[in-house]
Amino acid sequence: MNQNFPFDHFLKATFDQNNSNIFNNKETVETTKQVAATDTNEEFFSTEELNLINDEIHNTLKSLINVQKYNAFFNNALSLTNITLDSLEFSVPSNLIKSMVEKNSEQIGEAVRNALGKEYNIVINVSEQAGPTGFTSNIDRRAQDYTTNKPKSARDVSFTLDLNQSKNDLLTKVESVYIDHMNPEQPGMIIDPVKTFDNFVVGPSNNLANAAAIAIAKNPGKDGKYPSLYIYSNSGLGKTHLLHAVANGIKENYPHFVICLITARDFMKEMIDAMKDKKLHEFQKKYSEKVDVLMIDDIHELKNKESTQNEFFHVFNELYNKGKQLIFTSDKAPHQIDGIEERIKTRLQWGLVVDIQKPDLETRIAILKRKAYELDLYVTDDIITLVACHIKNSIRELEGSLVKLSAFSEMMKVDIDAEMVKEILMIKDIDTDKKITLEQIGKITAQHFKIHLADLKSKSRTKDIAHARFIAMYLSRKILNATQEEIGIFYGGRDHSSVVHAEKTIVKRLETDMSLSKDVIAIETKL
Incomplete structure (x- = not known):
C-alpha cells in the first residue's frame, strides 16, 4: 500500500471513536490535501487488499439482501476494482446485472460503511469481459428453445434487442421478477395500503x-x-x-x-x-x-x-x-x-x-383475471383456464405464474399463447378426451357422502340424501352449465324448479357455512 495513503478516510467502523481522533489534527488534513492533489490514478490498494475489502462487503450484503436475489445478481458478479478518495468502483458483467445491482444501492452503501467506516460514492462499471462462470438463468432451457424457434409476430419486426443484453440476461431478469413476487422482502410488518378488501377475491374457500x-x-x-x-x-x-x-x-x-x-x-x-x-x-x-x-x-x-x-x-x-x-x-x-x-x-x-381452504376453480379464475388487470396484461380466457386448472394449491403461486408470463412476454417480445404457457410453466398437455359429465358429478358426490348414486336419483327426501342431491345439482350447473331441465331429468325426472331451488339454497348457504364450502371444494377437486 502507498505510504501516502490517507488512512483517516478508510477507518473501520469498529475502531474506537477516541482513537480515530488522532487522525483529525492539522498535519493529517494537510497530508490528505496533498494526496488528493496527486495523480488520481494512483493505486492505493493492492489486488489482495481489494479482494479482502470485497469479501467484507459481500459478507454484509448477504445479510441485507434476499438470498435468491444475492445469488442471482451479486455473488460472483459484483467485484470491487478500485478505491479512490471518495469513490468505490465495482464491475459487473452486463448492463442487466448493473441495473439490478443499482436498485440495491442503499444496501451496498450500508455494506461499504460497515467495511470502511464512512460514506463513499458507488460507481458500477460494466466489464468488457464475459460474465462470471456458472452465471446462467434458472428458467428451463426449453423456454429458450421456444423463443428461438417460435415464428415472429408482427410487432417483433420492429424490435431491436440491446446488444449488451444476452438472452440469458433477459431470462434471468424474468426469473428475478418472479422471485421478487414469490419472496417479497418485508422489513418488519408495515401495513401495506395495497392489500385491501376490494382486491381480495372471495370464494367458498375463504x-x-x-x-x-x-x-x-x-x-x-x-x-x-x-x-x-x-x-x-x-x-x-x-x-x-x-x-x-x-x-x-x-x-x-x-x-x-x-x-x-x-x-x-x-x-x-x-x-x-x-x-x-x-x-x-x-x-x-x-x-x-x-x-x-x-x-x-x-x-x-x-x-x-x-x-x-x-x-x-x-x-x-x-x-x-x-x-x-x-x-x-x-x-x-x-x-x-x-x-x-x-x-x-x-x-x-x-x-x-x-x-381458509384451497380456492376452487371458479375462484382461481377470478384471481387470475384480477391479477391480469393489475398487470395490465391481456390474456385470453382459454389461457386463464389453462393456468387455473394446473395451479391449485397457492394463490401466491397462481399470481406468480402471471407475473412470470408477463415478464417473459415483455422481455422476449412474444405474444402469450398456450404453447408459451406450457413451456414457461412446464404444464403437461391436457387430456382432451377427459370430459366431466352429469354421471361423473353424481358419482363423485355420492362417493363423498358415502351413499349410492341411485339414492340421489330416487324420490327419497331424507335430509342426508337431499343435501347431497342439492350439491350435485349445484355443481352440475356451475361446472357443466347444464340446463335445469337436463339436470332434473338426470336426477329422477324432477321439475326444473326443483333444480333452481337447489342451486339457490346452496349458493346462499355457501356465504356462511364453512362445512358446506369444504364439501363443495373436496368434490370439485376430485373432479
Missing part, C-alpha cells in the same frame, strides 16, 4: 374468514362480534392479505387506534432485545397499555419458545381483559401446534377460529 375480517374492520374490540380472531391455512392462501386489509379498514374507520401488525419472529426478537437491554418492562408496557389492535402473523413460530410464550400469555390476557382486538394467523389450528403451552392454545380458541 368467505367466512373474509366476512369475519370485514366485521372486525367495521367494529373492532369488545364492542364487535369477534374480539379475538384466529385464521389458519397453508402458505399462500391469503391470510396475510386479510391481516393488512383489516388493518387498513381499522385505520380508515378508527384513525386514532394504535395498530400493531407484527410477525411472531419479530415479536420474539423484540422481546429478546428488551431482555438484553434490561428494558423488559418497557416491552410489556408497550403491548399491554398502548396497543388497541394486536395482529401477529404466523403465531406457530412461537413453538418451543418458553420465555416468549410466557410474555405473550400475559400480553394476551391484558389486552383481552381490556377489550382490545386480537387477530392471529397460523398454518395450523391451535390444538394442532406442537410446542405451544396448553394455556395458550386455550386462549387462542377463545374467539372465532376459521380456516
Whole structure:
C-alpha cells in the first residue's frame, strides 16, 4: 500500500471513536490535501487488499439482501476494482446485472460503511469481459428453445434487442421478477395500503374468514362480534392479505387506534432485545397499555419458545381483559401446534377460529383475471383456464405464474399463447378426451357422502340424501352449465324448479357455512 495513503478516510467502523481522533489534527488534513492533489490514478490498494475489502462487503450484503436475489445478481458478479478518495468502483458483467445491482444501492452503501467506516460514492462499471462462470438463468432451457424457434409476430419486426443484453440476461431478469413476487422482502410488518378488501377475491374457500375480517374492520374490540380472531391455512392462501386489509379498514374507520401488525419472529426478537437491554418492562408496557389492535402473523413460530410464550400469555390476557382486538394467523389450528403451552392454545380458541381452504376453480379464475388487470396484461380466457386448472394449491403461486408470463412476454417480445404457457410453466398437455359429465358429478358426490348414486336419483327426501342431491345439482350447473331441465331429468325426472331451488339454497348457504364450502371444494377437486 502507498505510504501516502490517507488512512483517516478508510477507518473501520469498529475502531474506537477516541482513537480515530488522532487522525483529525492539522498535519493529517494537510497530508490528505496533498494526496488528493496527486495523480488520481494512483493505486492505493493492492489486488489482495481489494479482494479482502470485497469479501467484507459481500459478507454484509448477504445479510441485507434476499438470498435468491444475492445469488442471482451479486455473488460472483459484483467485484470491487478500485478505491479512490471518495469513490468505490465495482464491475459487473452486463448492463442487466448493473441495473439490478443499482436498485440495491442503499444496501451496498450500508455494506461499504460497515467495511470502511464512512460514506463513499458507488460507481458500477460494466466489464468488457464475459460474465462470471456458472452465471446462467434458472428458467428451463426449453423456454429458450421456444423463443428461438417460435415464428415472429408482427410487432417483433420492429424490435431491436440491446446488444449488451444476452438472452440469458433477459431470462434471468424474468426469473428475478418472479422471485421478487414469490419472496417479497418485508422489513418488519408495515401495513401495506395495497392489500385491501376490494382486491381480495372471495370464494367458498375463504368467505367466512373474509366476512369475519370485514366485521372486525367495521367494529373492532369488545364492542364487535369477534374480539379475538384466529385464521389458519397453508402458505399462500391469503391470510396475510386479510391481516393488512383489516388493518387498513381499522385505520380508515378508527384513525386514532394504535395498530400493531407484527410477525411472531419479530415479536420474539423484540422481546429478546428488551431482555438484553434490561428494558423488559418497557416491552410489556408497550403491548399491554398502548396497543388497541394486536395482529401477529404466523403465531406457530412461537413453538418451543418458553420465555416468549410466557410474555405473550400475559400480553394476551391484558389486552383481552381490556377489550382490545386480537387477530392471529397460523398454518395450523391451535390444538394442532406442537410446542405451544396448553394455556395458550386455550386462549387462542377463545374467539372465532376459521380456516381458509384451497380456492376452487371458479375462484382461481377470478384471481387470475384480477391479477391480469393489475398487470395490465391481456390474456385470453382459454389461457386463464389453462393456468387455473394446473395451479391449485397457492394463490401466491397462481399470481406468480402471471407475473412470470408477463415478464417473459415483455422481455422476449412474444405474444402469450398456450404453447408459451406450457413451456414457461412446464404444464403437461391436457387430456382432451377427459370430459366431466352429469354421471361423473353424481358419482363423485355420492362417493363423498358415502351413499349410492341411485339414492340421489330416487324420490327419497331424507335430509342426508337431499343435501347431497342439492350439491350435485349445484355443481352440475356451475361446472357443466347444464340446463335445469337436463339436470332434473338426470336426477329422477324432477321439475326444473326443483333444480333452481337447489342451486339457490346452496349458493346462499355457501356465504356462511364453512362445512358446506369444504364439501363443495373436496368434490370439485376430485373432479
